[in-house]
Amino acid sequence: MSSNTPIPCFICLIELTNVEGSTNQPHDGVEFTSYGHYGSTFFDPIDGSALAINVCDACLADREGLIGLYQRRVTRITEDLDLLTNQERHELLRRNG
Numbered sequence: 001m002s003s004n005t006p007i008p009c010f011i012c013l014i015e016l017t018n019v020e021g022s023t024n025q026p027h028d029g030v031e032f033t034s035y036g037h038y039g040s041t042f043f044d045p046i047d048g049s050a051l052a053i054n055v056c057d058a059c060l061a062d063r064e065g066l067i068g069l070y071q072r073r074v075t076r077i078t079e080d081l082d083l084l085t086n087q088e089r090h091e092l093l094r095r096n097g
């Protein structure tokens with residue numbers, strides 16, 4: 001994979017182009033990465049290596065009904081915990097996990 005030729009679409013094999021200056025960030029497509037998955041007999045290296053797959057937007061749109069969407073849980077604590085009462089701290093941690 002060079003900086004000018006990202007991985008082709010995993011579904012239709014169309015060649016994709018990169019966003020300028022990136023290694024694998026296709027225009028009109030999405031990169032999917034995985035560090036492995038317990039249960040996979042194909043890829044579960046447990047060494048920090050990852051695999052990457054690109055899927056073009058047209059293929060995603062064609063299979064939209066098969067896509068599972070979820071929202072990443074983002075924890076953001078901006079308050080200084082030392083300045084909070086125990087109850088405020090507990091409430092803040094409960095809200096943010």
Ligand SMILES: [Zn+2]
Pocket residue numbers: 009010011012013014055056057058059060
């Ligand atoms: Zn495609």
